[in-house]
Amino acid sequence: MPLLEIENLTVEFETRSGLFRAVDRISLTVNPREIVAIVGESGSGKSVAMLAVMGLLPKTARVTADRMTFEGRDLLKLTSSERRRIIGKDVAMIFQEPMTSLNPCFTVGFQLGESLATHLGLGRAERKRRSIELLAQVGIPEPESRLAAFPHQLSGGMSQRVMIAIAIACSPKLLIADEPTTALDVTIQAQILDLLVSLRDKTGMGLVLITHDMGVVAETSERVVVQYAGQQVEEATTRALFADPHHPYTSALLAALPERARERRLPSIPGMVPGQFDRPPGCLFAPRCDFAFEACRTTPPVRARADLGFALCHTPLVGGRPTPQNLPKGVTFAEPGKVSA
């Protein structure tokens, strides 16, 4: 049975300027032992989607879904005791900023112990023993002496390891890691990713990895979902996605990889700038797409099926070129970005 099943999850926020749709009908399945990456630039709704799964969105959020289940149980209809049993225990999350996610007022030992007491009901001595074991498991040297440390006494990499230790304290079946390495330097990033993959290998948990970094996707995940302006624009196995991306946005993300181009980050998403609520009537990516033609600007695209995935595009790319059978009569693309009729 899949761990997580999401069908058509939508999240809208009530804001002063009206309803803002941050997540638009996304679907996702995560199986045990599987690492699924959700990739997309800042503001594409990756974190909001996973916070909806955890039930951690503020009251201004309207969450709807045709299905959102963990091991078959409806996450939108959990009683408070079911929520306590599942969230933070069977489903755990590592948040973006370790420095702000750890409570600065409490020691590492206290914060680890709190999770062990709440979810597993362990007594004091057992909590200490298990905390030391967890810190050792995430590669913290001299774990016993770290129990008395406060977060400000730890380096960024060390704090992130503590966050991971807290998240895995109750042996979750599903771990959601939100940009777990963004704040860290490159060597530490690689160590943390290795740690997450080895924890998956040991425990068989499923892992959802949220990232804006295609390099991280390539190194860790088996399957990838590309998100743009709240919508999923492509899903594929990581191998297929890197070999032949079908959505122009995926292609642009890959072209922005450091080994392929100097320009790493794309400019912000039109229609997703805070305070700007008008979305283009057609494809949301059309204003930035090298291959957009008239229909892309006026008609929303439907999902085109690909091997084990899809692309949300009027003319999915094959080998870096739009598929000719999908183009209107007479339209050809001589070079990317140049439409000739």
Ligand SMILES: Nc1ncnc2c1ncn2[C@@H]1O[C@H](COP(=O)(O)OP(=O)(O)OP(=O)(O)O)[C@@H](O)[C@H]1O
């Ligand atoms: N509480 C909120 N109220 C209103 N809008 C929000 C709220 N939380 C997030 N948003 C908006 O929802 C959109 C998606 O945000 P989200 O944090 O999910 O993006 P992301 O893809 O995870 O990007 P990042 O990597 O920068 O976190 C953004 O435009 C953000 O401003």
